Amino acid sequence: MVEQVFAPKSQYRQIADLLRERIETGFYLPDDPLPSEPELASELGVSRVTVNKAISLLRTAGLVRVRRGSGTYVRSTPRITRDARYRYANPRAAELEGRALGLSPRAECTEVSKVEASTEVAVALGIDAGDPVVVRHRRLFADDEPTRLADAYLPWDIAEDSGLLEPDGAELLESDVGSGAVYAYLAERGHGPARFDEDVTVRVASDAEARALDLEDGQPVIHITHVARDADDRPVEVALHVMPAHLWRLHYDWSALRDDEYGAENDD
Amino acid sequence: MVEQVFAPKSQYRQIADLLRERIETGFYLPDDPLPSEPELASELGVSRVTVNKAISLLRTAGLVRVRRGSGTYVRSTPRITRDARYRYANPRAAELEGRALGLSPRAECTEVSKVEASTEVAVALGIDAGDPVVVRHRRLFADDEPTRLADAYLPWDIAEDSGLLEPDGAELLESDVGSGAVYAYLAERGHGPARFDEDVTVRVASDAEARALDLEDGQPVIHITHVARDADDRPVEVALHVMPAHLWRLHYDWSALRDDEYGAENDD
DNA sequence: AAGTGGTCTAGACCACTGT
DNA sequence: CAGTGGTCTAGACCACTTT
Incomplete structure (x- = not known):
């Protein structure tokens, strides 16, 4: 007893x-x-x-x-730190996240194809549901442990304009570990990301996610909806990340004064 | 069957x-x-x-x-959106988070006192564990549902310098719904926050947290370590937030180019 | 074949709520 | 008081892995 x-x-x-x-x-x-x-x-x-x-x-x-x-x-579970600002300022950052802990990263590109935008993706991209988009499904690993599902969506015309569907662009899509190389590619073609926003929620993994991420029954995942916009404030990419909650630490930092949009109500 | x-x-x-x-x-x-x-x-x-x-x-x-x-x-569970940048740019923002959904916010200040810094707090504040800090424990509600535990820590000398321990400062500490009024108070005294960073992790609620937040057994919580720094980059406040994961949506946004610290490795 | 966890049952007793 | 969920048991059968 x-x-x-x-x-x-x-x-x-x-x-x-x-x-x-x-x-x-x-x-x-x-x-x-x-x-x-x-x-x-x-x-x-x-x-x-x-x-x-x-x-x-x-x-x-x-x-x-x-x-x-x-x-x-x-489980051997060192949390991996994901520094949002750093991550999207440095083409190699995503690759380095795991390395900091001595883990070797690997990406498995499940699929690159043209599909119709779901409602969630359409809203984020500012297009209509059903409009064509290019999607890249990936699963990422650290030391053979799955750490993340990442589905990136690009508006069809931007992908086409940018030549991302040509052989070398497609190869890029499939080989890039993070988003850095794709962003650089877009930037050279006038659609470089100027602004990002992310929505973060936590929910229980679906059956399919649990299987893909090697998770237990009711385990929570972090769901990040990442939107990149070009200089015209037009969304050029939406990425949905699903990550085992116990594996990650998210980091954000910002300055209180530089951004003036919200400053109107600051008196003193 | x-x-x-x-x-x-x-x-x-x-x-x-x-x-x-x-x-x-x-x-x-x-x-x-x-x-x-x-x-x-x-x-x-x-x-x-x-x-x-x-x-x-x-x-x-x-x-x-x-x-x-x-x-x-x-459960009736509309997620509450917490926009980090907006929240700390506008003194009333924290109060408005719930109101957007027709909920009425309420704060219960459990305790304001002088204590010794824990290791976690000390590291974040850049002081030694055991050094004196002022702590404010609070529990926040929306329509009588607990939505958040918020423990704010200030270095003892800054709190003292700023008069936060005098009657009106102390009253402020106890009455402020968010951090806005406290930040404004610090700002008037030369310790206004200039920069923020946040670490976000997800973990299972402890027994005490589950009780305080009216949570079930293994429910996940979002744990945010929020650090505010003044113009000298000195931490002036650390806030630990514990939030039921199913209740929240976190929002962050930033620009790709404005911040130059991370630009060094961008070639081409 | 033996050992592991996954699942299910019938029945039991408990603490707590609402009437 | 009757009804609710909380917990526990002994025993059973299963699918899967390891030897």
Whole structure:
């Protein structure tokens, strides 16, 4: 029986706390398996279901991952920092995000094609739903762990104007790790991004996302809608990023005074 | 029995999908209770535990909330948009965030006191752990729903210099809904914020946070570490925000060219 | 074949809410 | 008080991985 000296806390929570502590103190090491559920159950004097429920808390928190038929393993989870301003000011930045932690980045380009814009994409691009766009679906990895899904959308005419559908442009689309090279390409052709905005929300991963990102059942993902606009304030690219929430740290910084649009109400 | 025509999907997932659909289509309306677990169990021909597991998925996703002894209710969850740049450029912005949705904001100031800086706060403020700081703990609401925990820290000497500990300063600390009035106060005294940075992470709510924010078991929160610096680049305030992830949408925007610090590596 | 986690059940007792 | 969800158990069968 688990001690219930003080806290009117359920057993599975106590067990989750215990396991969490053991992970944080290194009693269970990264990539090592936890004892099996029957083992823990018998050691702690509870039923296997109770242990399972405790572990499911750790899974949602991203502390462990389960390999079916094999065991439950401690995740090695250094958070990767994504500095938004830096990232889009430096063509190599996206590649460097993971490297800072000694991870080697890899991009898998799932698909580049012409499709009809969904409502979400259309709104962000300032076009009508159903209008043609070029989409590039990608999955990005660090050390073979999937870290991000990135779907980039470009208005059809901009992609065409810019020659992004010609052989070398298409090759660029497929090979670029971040967005830097594509932006540079657009810039040379008069559509260089001058302004960005991002909307960040957190939600539970869909089934497909969970599969693609190697996530557990109810794990949260960060969903970023990134919009790049050219000097005419016209959206030239929309990127949807879906990222395992436990893997990332987002960084933004800005100056209080440089931007004057919002300054009207500042008296003093 | 639940139909298993096509999908090799567990019953509790199918039931979760079913309930989610009913919520999204308005079959179950916001603030209405779901049928009770025994009721659903018997209707769907499964055990109560299975229904409970399905519902726990919806809870983590923030779609429903449970009132013990009473029932399970559909959450009414319009996301509140937090525009970072706007928010810190306009003294009233924080107050307006909720109002845009017809919600009435309220702040509850839990505590204002002098304490020793924790490591996290000390690092952000560029001081040593244990150094004295003024802390203001608050809980913010929209229509009586808690939306945010906000702990603001100021270096002791800056708070003292600025007179924030005098009666009117202290009153300000307790009454201000956002940070605007405090920033204006600091600005008048030579420590106006000139630059901000924010780190955003997502994690599972602690027990205390879950209680304070009326959250379910494994629900994710957004953790923002906000740092304000004066013209000398000295941190004048650090604010830690803990927000239920399902309640918010964060917005950031910036221009690609204005900031030159990162331009060095741009070739061509 | 043995071991792992995934899922499900029937039944039980509890704390809490609303009437 | 009856009804709600919270938790727990013992036992079962399954799919999958590892040996």
